[in-house]
Amino acid sequence: MIxxxxxxxxxxxxLATGLYFIPIPTLIFLVCGALDVSRHRKVSYELIxxxxxxxxxxxxxxSPFNLVADVFSYRNKGQYAxxxxxxxxxxxxxxxxxxxxxxxxxxxxxxAKSMGRNKRAMLTFxxxxxxxxxxxxxxxxxxxxxxxxxxxxxxxxxxERTSWHFGPLRLTFRVLYNLDPLDSRxxxxxxxxxxxxxxxxxxxxxxxxxxxxxxxxxxxIRYCLFMDIVRPNYVQGVFDVAVQVASAISGSFKRVFxxxxxxxx
Numbered sequence: 001m002i003x004x005x006x007x008x009x010x011x012x013x014x015l016a017t018g019l020y021f022i023p024i025p026t027l028i029f030l031v032c033g034a035l036d037v038s039r040h041r042k043v044s045y046e047l048i049x050x051x052x053x054x055x056x057x058x059x060x061x062x063s064p065f066n067l068v069a070d071v072f073s074y075r076n077k078g079q080y081a082x083x084x085x086x087x088x089x090x091x092x093x094x095x096x097x098x099x100x101x102x103x104x105x106x107x108x109x110x111x112a113k114s115m116g117r118n119k120r121a122m123l124t125f126x127x128x129x130x131x132x133x134x135x136x137x138x139x140x141x142x143x144x145x146x147x148x149x150x151x152x153x154x155x156x157x158x159x160e161r162t163s164w165h166f167g168p169l170r171l172t173f174r175v176l177y178n179l180d181p182l183d184s185r186x187x188x189x190x191x192x193x194x195x196x197x198x199x200x201x202x203x204x205x206x207x208x209x210x211x212x213x214x215x216x217x218x219x220x221i222r223y224c225l226f227m228d229i230v231r232p233n234y235v236q237g238v239f240d241v242a243v244q245v246a247s248a249i250s251g252s253f254k255r256v257f258x259x260x261x262x263x264x265x
Contacts, residue, residue, distance in 0.1 A: 007053040029060070029061075032060075032063035032064045032067055033051065033060045033063050035067060036051070036059065036066065036067070039078075042193035047164070050164060056166040069171055070170065072234050072235045073231050073233040078210055082203060085229075086232055088146065092147050092148045093148070093203075096140060096148065096151060096177075097177050099140030100177060100179060101179070107123070107153055111155050111264060115221075115264075117157075118157065119160045120155065120261045122155070123155070123263075123264045124150075124152040125138065129247045130250075148175075148227050148229050149172060149229065153225060154225075155221060155224075156216040156222040158221060160222075161215045161216060162213050162260075169209070169246060170209045171230065171239060172228040173208070174205070174207075175225075175226075175229050176204045176226060177224060178198040178202040178203075178222065178224050179223040179225065180220075180222075181198040181199050182222075183199050186216075186217035187215065191206050192212070207231075230243060
């Protein structure tokens with residue numbers, strides 16, 4: 001409660017200072033933030049508080065950039081079926097999913113060496129187009145894809161969950177594929193007002209700048225292929241440059257955004 005009150009006081013001070021000294025930029029950021037929040041069907045106090053004073057601050061700071069990206073992209077549905085994406089996007093996703101399934105045992109064995117009591121682990125092969133150093137080599141994950149920019153294996157230990165949070169950038173969409181979907185309603189991902197149960201479909205594609213959380217309340221380790229794919233757009237060359245810029249700085253912030261994760265090589 002004290003921590004929450006402190007954040008709200010700091011936000012009020014920062015907002016008042018901004019409105020006094022730089023009113024126009026401050027108003028622009030407030031309007032952009034309000035537009036970002038209004039994209040949600042379920043707008044709660046928790047969402048607003050976290051967006052403006054919690055783990056959504058980076059998303060708010062990037063909201064003008066994200067809204068410009070929206071203008072030059074296909075209509076944002078928030079959540080997608082594979083058939084909603086262009087054929088070239090589908091082909092890359094399917095190639096990586098095949099590689100995941102074909103290498104399932106070696107991936108599990110590799111993670112098991114480091115998982116231990118870690119609550120969450122991430123084995124990264126590519127991060128925003130930057131190749132990562134790994135001890136496990138999978139040829140399909142080392143290819144230079146046109147649209148897929150991040151390839152990793154996200155692992156949740158038993159009885160593990162994230163808090164509600166936002167991704168920062170809307171240049172890409174998040175693609176997840178559950179390697180071993182458990183026949184249980186205790187393992188799912190929740191985005192805005194919708195819940196996706198892995199037992200219903202192991203593949204899930206969504207705009208991760210929307211409020212979301214992942215839940216594994218089962219006594220079973222959850223393995224998900226974790227990818228970022230460039231969202232379908234009208235100016236691919238511009239998006240390519242923007243992704244390159246994001247790649248240049250994202251590595252420095254990877255451990256900040258994923259501070260609760262253990263990174264496995």
